[in-house]
Amino acid sequence: MSLVALPLAITLLTGCDSGSGDNSAAGGGPSVIAPGKPGEAAQTLSAEEAGKRRAEDDTPNVADFSYARMMIEHHRQALEMTQLAPQRAESDRVKRLAERITAAQKPEIAAMEAWLTAHAKDDHGSAHQHDAMPGMATEAQLKQLRAAEGKAFDELFLKLMITHHGGAITMATDAKAQGNNIQIEEMADDVIAQQTSEISRMRAMS
Numbered sequence: 001m002s003l004v005a006l007p008l009a010i011t012l013l014t015g016c017d018s019g020s021g022d023n024s025a026a027g028g029g030p031s032v033i034a035p036g037k038p039g040e041a042a043q044t045l046s047a048e049e050a051g052k053r054r055a056e057d058d059t060p061n062v063a064d065f066s067y068a069r070m071m072i073e074h075h076r077q078a079l080e081m082t083q084l085a086p087q088r089a090e091s092d093r094v095k096r097l098a099e100r101i102t103a104a105q106k107p108e109i110a111a112m113e114a115w116l117t118a119h120a121k122d123d124h125g126s127a128h129q130h131d132a133m134p135g136m137a138t139e140a141q142l143k144q145l146r147a148a149e150g151k152a153f154d155e156l157f158l159k160l161m162i163t164h165h166g167g168a169i170t171m172a173t174d175a176k177a178q179g180n181n182i183q184i185e186e187m188a189d190d191v192i193a194q195q196t197s198e199i200s201r202m203r204a205m206s
Contacts, residue, residue: 060122063178067171067188068112070133074168075105077136081145081161090150093205094157097198101161104194108187115183135167158202165195165202 078101085098116123137145137160148156172188179185 058180058182060119060181060184061179063175064181064184065116065119065123067175067179067184068116071168071171071187071191072109072112074133074136074164074171075109077142078105078161078164078168079109080142081137081157081164084146084153085157088146088149088153089157091154091205094154097201097205098157101198108191111187115187119181133167134170135164137164155206158206162199162202162206165199168195169199 082098082102085095089095089098141156141160145153145156145160169192172191175188176185179188
């Protein structure tokens with residue numbers, strides 16, 4: 001397995017001893033301990049050097065493929081929930097929020113599906129597990145949402161969607177820590193930024 005295909009073990013070198021700082025990577029500041037190839041010693045790289053090395057070979061790993069597949073399923077459930085809002089919500093703010101979520105997540109699903117197709121040759125049997133996704137509503141909760149109307153729908157929708165978004169942020173954060181592909185990292189950054197903002201908006205509406 002190549003060096004960059006492994007998650008980098010990140011260690012901040014605080015320089016708390018009184019030495020001359022010989023352990024610091026060139027350029028000072030936080031450094032990255034990169035595991036060596038089999039039989040080779042680990043290397044201390046600056047954050048910039050680590051980023052460049054990763055950019056040279058960002059071959060997707062299992063975490064990248066798992067994230068894309070799981071987030072597609074996660075987003076699809078969100079869309080299932082937002083599709084109920086036009087007929088069942090009372091609040092115009094809730095309806096507009098549902099429209100924004102739909103408008104954001106449909107293209108994200110398409111982008112992740114395209115990414116999976118483009119990188120199919122790099123997928124060597126990564127796990128297809130969708131049962132451990134954080135934030136997913138249960139079937140009982142979805143049934144309750146489908147039956148709710150007016151203010152009851154608004155309250156339950158916001159409650160379930162806040163939890164759902166929180167789960168997506170957890171998944172995206174894990175993908176950034178464990179994955180190796182830059183495009184997946186960028187998608188995860190978008191999810192974190194978008195859904196963090198929407199959680200704040202939903203909490204203000206609750």
